[in-house]
Amino acid sequence: MKKILYSTMYSFKEIKNSKIFYSFLIFALILISGSYFVSQTSFISQGRIMVDFSIFAITIFNIFIGIFIGSSIVYDDIEKKSIFLSITRPVKRTEYLIGRFLGLTAAIIFSTVIMMLIFYFVLLIMHKYVIPLKPFAGQPTIYSLPQPLIIQALFIIIESVFIAAVALLFSLITSKALASIFTILVFFIGNVSSKMNDLVRPVKKIIGGKIVIVHQANHALTNIVHIIYAILPNFSIFNISSEAAYKIFISAGTVFYRIVYGLSYMVLLFIISSLIFTRKDIS
Amino acid sequence: MIELKNTTKYFRIGFFGIKKNAVENLSLTVEAGKVTGFFGPNGAGKSTTIKMIVGLVHPSNGIIKINGYDSMDYKARLNLGYLPENPSFPRGLKGIEIISYYSKLLNKKIDKNEIYDALKLAGIFYAKDIHAHKYSKGMTQRLALAISILGDPEILIFDEPLSGLDPIGRKEFKDIIFKLKERRKTIFFSSHVLADSKELCDKIAVLVNGRLIKNEGITAIEKEAEGYTEAKLNSSKNHERTPDTTKPEQDKDYRLIAEYNTPLEVYLYDLMRKNKKN
Numbered sequence: 001m002k003k004i005l006y007s008t009m010y011s012f013k014e015i016k017n018s019k020i021f022y023s024f025l026i027f028a029l030i031l032i033s034g035s036y037f038v039s040q041t042s043f044i045s046q047g048r049i050m051v052d053f054s055i056f057a058i059t060i061f062n063i064f065i066g067i068f069i070g071s072s073i074v075y076d077d078i079e080k081k082s083i084f085l086s087i088t089r090p091v092k093r094t095e096y097l098i099g100r101f102l103g104l105t106a107a108i109i110f111s112t113v114i115m116m117l118i119f120y121f122v123l124l125i126m127h128k129y130v131i132p133l134k135p136f137a138g139q140p141t142i143y144s145l146p147q148p149l150i151i152q153a154l155f156i157i158i159e160s161v162f163i164a165a166v167a168l169l170f171s172l173i174t175s176k177a178l179a180s181i182f183t184i185l186v187f188f189i190g191n192v193s194s195k196m197n198d199l200v201r202p203v204k205k206i207i208g209g210k211i212v213i214v215h216q217a218n219h220a221l222t223n224i225v226h227i228i229y230a231i232l233p234n235f236s237i238f239n240i241s242s243e244a245a246y247k248i249f250i251s252a253g254t255v256f257y258r259i260v261y262g263l264s265y266m267v268l269l270f271i272i273s274s275l276i277f278t279r280k281d282i283s
Numbered sequence: 284m285i286e287l288k289n290t291t292k293y294f295r296i297g298f299f300g301i302k303k304n305a306v307e308n309l310s311l312t313v314e315a316g317k318v319t320g321f322f323g324p325n326g327a328g329k330s331t332t333i334k335m336i337v338g339l340v341h342p343s344n345g346i347i348k349i350n351g352y353d354s355m356d357y358k359a360r361l362n363l364g365y366l367p368e369n370p371s372f373p374r375g376l377k378g379i380e381i382i383s384y385y386s387k388l389l390n391k392k393i394d395k396n397e398i399y400d401a402l403k404l405a406g407i408f409y410a411k412d413i414h415a416h417k418y419s420k421g422m423t424q425r426l427a428l429a430i431s432i433l434g435d436p437e438i439l440i441f442d443e444p445l446s447g448l449d450p451i452g453r454k455e456f457k458d459i460i461f462k463l464k465e466r467r468k469t470i471f472f473s474s475h476v477l478a479d480s481k482e483l484c485d486k487i488a489v490l491v492n493g494r495l496i497k498n499e500g501i502t503a504i505e506k507e508a509e510g511y512t513e514a515k516l517n518s519s520k521n522h523e524r525t526p527d528t529t530k531p532e533q534d535k536d537y538r539l540i541a542e543y544n545t546p547l548e549v550y551l552y553d554l555m556r557k558n559k560k561n
C-alpha cells in the first residue's frame with residue numbers, strides 16, 4: 001500500500017514537471033481569463049457566455065491531459081527504459097500501474113482545481129454566478145459557486161480520468177500515437193452515441209388508436225448503433241454545462257448514478273490494462 | 284543463488300510474428316557469494332537473459348529461480364539490485380528525488396544517510412541536486428548504480444556496467460565491485476570487454492548466439508586458455524618458417540594475439556568467433 005502511495009506521489013511530481021502538462025494548464029488559464037473579454041462582446045447574458053466558454057476550456061484541456069498523458073505515462077516509461085529500475089524493485093507490476101494511474105488522477109484533480117479556482121476568481125470579479133453566503137451574522141460574506149458548476153467540475157475530473165484509463169489501455173497494446181488517436185475516436189463516439197441512438201429509434205405515432213411506426217432506419221444500422229451505444233462509454237452524461245449555465249440543480253441521485261457509472265467502467269478498464277501489463281515483456 | 288533451467292526465450296518479430304530465439308535452452312547456476320562474468324558478442328542474448336532474471340521478460344520455456352522464488356514473483360527481487368544497460372530517468376526530477384523514490388520501493392526502511400552513502404560510493408553525490416536529465420551518460424550510469432546498491436542487496440546484477448564510463452570511471456567501478464566482492468555478494472555482470480574479465484571474476488560464462496558455450500571457474504578456464512594459446516603460437520611459428528604457406532587469415536590471428544595481452548582474452552575471443560560462424 002505504501003509503495004503505491006509513493007509511486008503515486010512520484011508520478012504526480014513527474015507529470016507536474018512535464019512540459020505538456022504545464023502548457024495545457026497555462027493555455028487553459030489564459031482561455032479562462034480571456035472568457036471575460038469574450039463575454040464583453042455580448043450585451044446580454046454575459047455570465048452565461050463566460051460559464052459556457054470556461055467550462056468548455058476546462059473540459060477540453062483536462063480531456064487533453066487525460067488522452068496525451070494517459071497514453072504516455074506508461075508507454076514513455078517503457079520506451080525510455082526508466083521503468084527498468086522501478087519494476088525490478090520488490091513491487092508487483094499492478095502496484096506500479098496503480099501508482100502511475102493514481103499519479104495521473106492526482107494531476108487531473110490538481111489541474112481541474114486550479115482552473116476552477118481561476119474561473120471562480122474571474123466570476124467573483126465580475127460578480128456573476130456567485131452566490132453570497134452569510135455563515136454568521138456580522139461576518140464578511142463568502143461567495144460560493146452554484147451547485148451545478150461544482151458538480152460539473154467533479155464530472156470533468158471523472159470524465160478525464162475515465163479517458164485516461166482508455167488511453168492507458170490502448171497504449172499498452174499499440175503505439176502512443178495510435179493510442180491517442182483511438183482514444184480521441186472513443187471520446188468522440190462516446191459523446192455522440194446517445195444522440196445517434198435516439199436518432200435511429202423508430203418513430204412511432206398513434207394513429208386511430210393504434211401505435212404505428214412511421215419511420216424506421218435501416219435495421220443493420222440500427223443494430224450497429226445500439227451495440228456501439230451499449231458497449232462504448234457514454235461520455236455525454238458528464239457534460240452538464242447547460243444545466244450549469246442556467247443554474248439548474250442536479251439531483252443527488254443523478255450525480256451518484258453517473259459517478260458510479262464512470263468509476264465502475266474505469267475499474268473494468270484498469271483491470272484489463274493490469275492483466276495485459278503483467279503479461280507484457282518489457283525490453 | 285540464481286538458477287536457470289533450460290530457459291528459452293523467443294521474440295516474435297515482423298508482421299507474421301515469426302519466432303526468433305534470443306536465448307536457447309540455457310541452464311546456468313550463479314553461485315552465491317561469487318562474481319560471475321557473463322560474456323558474449325553483441326546480440327548474444329546477454330541482456331535478454333538478465334531481463335529474464337530480474338523479471339522484466341517472461342521466459343518462453345524453462346524455469347528461473349532466485350533464492351527459490353520464481354523470477355516473475357516480486358519476492359524474487361526482495362534482495363536484488365539491478366543496473367540496466369543504458370539506464371535513464373524521467374525528466375524534471377533531481378537525482379536525490381529519484382533515488383529517494385526508489386528507496387521507498389524497497390521492503391526495508393532506508394534512511395537519508397544510507398542514500399548518501401550509496402551516492403558517495405557511486406561517486407555521484409556531488410550532483411545530487413541537479414536534474415537527472417541534465418546528467419552525462421556516465422553520471423546517469425552512476426546514479427543507476429547507486430540505486431541498485433541501495434538497501435545492501437545480496438544479489439547484484441549489472442548489465443554492461445562499464446560501458447559509457449571513462450577509464451577512471453571504469454577503474455572506480457571495478458573497485459566498487461571488488462569491495463562488494465569482499466563482502467561476499469553474489470554478483471552477475473555482463474560485458475563484451477574481455478579485458479575486464481580476469482581481475483573481477485570467480486567464474487566465467489560465455490554466451491554466443493543465445494547458447495551457453497562455456498561456464499567454468501576462472502582457474503580452470505585460464506589453464507585451458509594457456510594450453511590453447513601455446514598450441515596456437517606454435518602452429519603460427521611453424522607457418523612462419525615456411526613462407527609459402529602464410530595465409531592472410533593466420534597473419535590476422537598473429538596480430539590479434541599481440542593486441543590482446545593475456546591468453547584468456549585470446550582464448551575467449553577465438554571461442555566466440557568460432558561459435559558465431561555456426
Ligand SMILES: Nc1ncnc2c1ncn2[C@@H]1O[C@H](COP(=O)(O)OP(=O)(O)OP(=O)(O)O)[C@@H](O)[C@H]1O
Nearest residue numbers: 283294305323324325326327328329330331332475
Ligand atoms: N524486444 C525484442 N524484440 C525482438 N527481438 C529482441 C528483443 N530484445 C532482444 N531481441 C533480440 O534478441 C537478441 C539478443 O539481444 P540482447 O539485447 O539480449 O543481446 P546482448 O547480448 O545484450 O547484446 P549487446 O552486447 O549488444 O548488449 C538480439 O538478436 C535481439 O535482436
Ligand SMILES: [Mg+2]
Nearest residue numbers: 329330331368
Ligand atoms: Mg546487452
